[in-house]
Amino acid sequence: MASVSRLFQLSGTCNNYPWGKKGHQSLAAELCKNTPGTNFTINDDDYYSEMWFGDYPDFPARDLETGQPLAVLLKSNEEKLLGSYSVEKFGKNLPFLPKILSIGKALPLQIHPNKSLAAKLHEKDPEKFSDTNHKPEIAVALSQFELFAGWRDLNQISPMFNIPSLRRFVPEGTNLWNEETLRNVVRELLKADEQTIQKIEEELKQQSLEDIQKLGYPSQTFELLQRLQSQYSATDPGLLIAILCMKFFILEPGEAMFIPADGIHCYLSGDIVECMARSNNMLASGLCPVADRDSADLFSETLKIDSSTQADNLKLPAKAGKDGYTTVYQPPIGEFDVVRVDMPAGKEDSVWNHKGPTLVIAISGEGAILGDGKELAVKPGFIFFIAAATATKLRADTDLQIYAAALR
Numbered sequence: 001m002a003s004v005s006r007l008f009q010l011s012g013t014c015n016n017y018p019w020g021k022k023g024h025q026s027l028a029a030e031l032c033k034n035t036p037g038t039n040f041t042i043n044d045d046d047y048y049s050e051m052w053f054g055d056y057p058d059f060p061a062r063d064l065e066t067g068q069p070l071a072v073l074l075k076s077n078e079e080k081l082l083g084s085y086s087v088e089k090f091g092k093n094l095p096f097l098p099k100i101l102s103i104g105k106a107l108p109l110q111i112h113p114n115k116s117l118a119a120k121l122h123e124k125d126p127e128k129f130s131d132t133n134h135k136p137e138i139a140v141a142l143s144q145f146e147l148f149a150g151w152r153d154l155n156q157i158s159p160m161f162n163i164p165s166l167r168r169f170v171p172e173g174t175n176l177w178n179e180e181t182l183r184n185v186v187r188e189l190l191k192a193d194e195q196t197i198q199k200i201e202e203e204l205k206q207q208s209l210e211d212i213q214k215l216g217y218p219s220q221t222f223e224l225l226q227r228l229q230s231q232y233s234a235t236d237p238g239l240l241i242a243i244l245c246m247k248f249f250i251l252e253p254g255e256a257m258f259i260p261a262d263g264i265h266c267y268l269s270g271d272i273v274e275c276m277a278r279s280n281n282m283l284a285s286g287l288c289p290v291a292d293r294d295s296a297d298l299f300s301e302t303l304k305i306d307s308s309t310q311a312d313n314l315k316l317p318a319k320a321g322k323d324g325y326t327t328v329y330q331p332p333i334g335e336f337d338v339v340r341v342d343m344p345a346g347k348e349d350s351v352w353n354h355k356g357p358t359l360v361i362a363i364s365g366e367g368a369i370l371g372d373g374k375e376l377a378v379k380p381g382f383i384f385f386i387a388a389a390t391a392t393k394l395r396a397d398t399d400l401q402i403y404a405a406a407l408r
């Protein structure tokens with residue numbers, strides 16, 4: 001076998017969950033389609049939800065030239081491609097998993113278990129919980145991105161539970177809400193029967209918008225309630241958790257959110273770059289078919305309710321790099337950073353030389369990527385692997401925007 005290059009182009013894999021955007025509206029599909037030499041085509045009637053471009057066995061990325069899965073190349077060239085730092089710390093796989101998501105309707109209300117729970121769940125049910133790793137994730141908006149993430153302030157939630165049909169969910173004798181009050185409320189709401197959920201929703205709609213806005217709820221509250229009712233089932237308890245207990249955000253392109261392990265979130269619409277520690281574990285409790293819901297007890301026990309999952313602490317600030325082109329999103333974990341490069345037409349400059357692996361996807365513009373003695377064309381949707389400690393240059397023939405997941 002010829003020796004493996006330190007820079008090569010990859011093909012990604014697009015999947016078709018029903019929450020994805022339809023046909024050509026899906027950026028994930030549009031980007032995926034641009035990779036040359038693949039036979040991926042877009043059907044107007046199909047949903048295209050995510051393009052994955054990591055080494056994970058579901059939806060794997062492949063070396064475009066040879067068709068070999070990236071995972072195979074990494075395993076047989078670990079030192080050269082991943083670098084010793086990455087191998088020692090995270091093993092013979094990529095420590096991260098990047099994706100492009102195109103979201104047409106709500107994803108399940110979800111959390112991703114921490115390491116110790118992941119290990120337990122994997123031991124019990126390896127089919128469903130394929131990993132022993134945690135899965136903190138970041139989402140960077142490529143378009144306007146709507147989501148529920150993290151908890152509202154307890155002082156904002158508690159007055160809402162004075163609505164008659166909600167009072168019974170608050171444990172007797174509660175004065176001030178604490179973490180356990182919220183955990184109980186979530187558990188019991190998830191277990192409530194359909195009639196109860198319906199009653200709560202009716203009473204909720206009778207509230208004046210002005211009153212609930214005074215409590216800090218958004219002006220879109222009733223619109224969101226209606227939208228979520230129409231997307232799954234009107235009696236899905238997950239929509240009440242989202243609307244009553246979580247914060248609604250609209251991110252603009254370039255804004256980012258960090259969701260820690262066990263952090264509650266529910267993405268509603270938009271195109272995003274997502275990157276996570278290498279895992280595919282999820283617990284879902286709502287905004288999905290009943291058969292897909294995990295146990296209300298397990299879900300509510302696992303929920304992280306502290307300052308790290310407080311909604312106002314979840315936005316991840318973008319740091320501008322010194323070179324004027326790069327913007328870095330650095331989550332408080334060791335596995336990866338996400339880096340954006342906006343290079344104006346006519347520029348060429350060194351961009352990277354990282355201690356670990358880097359995966360790059362071009363979002364818009366054209367140019368070239370130069371490294372390991374070669375030059376590869378860059379166009380929207382093109383994906384590249386860059387080995388650890390590889391000096392890399394970018395050239396922008398037109399204004400170029402690329403995103404990278406990297407172990408810096």
Ligand SMILES: [Zn+2]
Nearest residue numbers: 110112137265
């Ligand atoms: Zn998630």
